[in-house]
Amino acid sequence: EVQLVESGGGLVQPGGSLSLRLSCAASGFTFSSYWMHWVRQAPGKGLLWVSRINSDGSRTDYADSVKGRFTISRDNAKNTLYLQMNSLRAEDTAVYFCARDYREMALDYWGQGTLVTVSS
Amino acid sequence: DIQMTQSPSTLSASVGDRVTITCRASQSISRWLAWYQQKPGKAPKLLIYKASTLESGVPSRFSGSGSGTEFTLTISSLQPDDFATYYCQQCYSPWTFGQGTNVEIK
Numbered sequence: 001e002v003q004l005v006e007s008g009g010g011l012v013q014p015g016g017s018l019s020l021r022l023s024c025a026a027s028g029f030t031f032s033s034y035w036m037h038w039v040r041q042a043p044g045k046g047l048l049w050v051s052r053i054n055s056d057g058s059r060t061d062y063a064d065s066v067k068g069r070f071t072i073s074r075d076n077a078k079n080t081l082y083l084q085m086n087s088l089r090a091e092d093t094a095v096y097f098c099a100r101d102y103r104e105m106a107l108d109y110w111g112q113g114t115l116v117t118v119s120s
Numbered sequence: 121d122i123q124m125t126q127s128p129s130t131l132s133a134s135v136g137d138r139v140t141i142t143c144r145a146s147q148s149i150s151r152w153l154a155w156y157q158q159k160p161g162k163a164p165k166l167l168i169y170k171a172s173t174l175e176s177g178v179p180s181r182f183s184g185s186g187s188g189t190e191f192t193l194t195i196s197s198l199q200p201d202d203f204a205t206y207y208c209q210q211c212y213s214p215w216t217f218g219q220g221t222n223v224e225i226k
Contacts, residue, residue: 037215039164039217046207046217046218046219046220047156047158047164047207047209047217047220048217049209049214049215049216049217052215061214062214063214064121097163097164099163102166102169104211105152105154105169105170105211106154106166106169106170106175106209106211107154107156107164107166107209108166108169108175110163110164110165111163112162112163113163
């Protein structure tokens with residue numbers, strides 16, 4: 001059974017560290033064979049695609065709204081996907097989902113999401 | 121970036137109704153379009169990819185059509201489990217979602 005489990009979310013307060021690293025632990029499939037994505041959803045809002053990474057980590061893409069601040073990476077030995085988020089802003093407050101790419105045509109499996117809150 | 125516009129934003133319907141949601145792309149995306157269903161507090165669920173291919177396990181009352189810039193998701197006979205929010209997503213470059221269509225009980 002394919003499982004994706006996100007962790008690392010939490011409250012980030014202005015004046016403190018404005019960085020957070022999210023993790024997504026994958027199981028039930030050959031992680032190293034798949035592109036992976038991060039998608040976020042602000043409270044009460046729609047889905048926003050954030051970033052993707054290819055199977056060996058050599059190619060990454062980002063939405064304009066996070067480019068230069070967020071870094072996607074992966075550790076295929078640990079079956080884990082990461083999202084390093086720096087210079088966080090209030091507008092980054094959202095549930096962050098990791099998702100598996102299906103042949104660059106869709107996202108076929110999703111985690112349950114982890115909430116990131118940037119607020120005083 | 122390619123913008124995706126869904127209509128309507130909200131749709132009120134009854135069980136048994138035929139429902140159609142439209143998604144328009146700001147430029148041609150060929151057939152690189154997927155549809156998802158999301159219920160409150162849950163992750164999205166893939167329904168259709170490549171504009172019209174039904175994901176395994178998805179009921180056949182769901183269908184997708186279109187190419188280029190205009191696409192539709194149709195539910196042939198709305199069931200109680202179908203009341204949810206639906207999103208289109210273009211997988212051309214870079215990936216973007218529509219703003220969502222909330223299908224609510226009439």
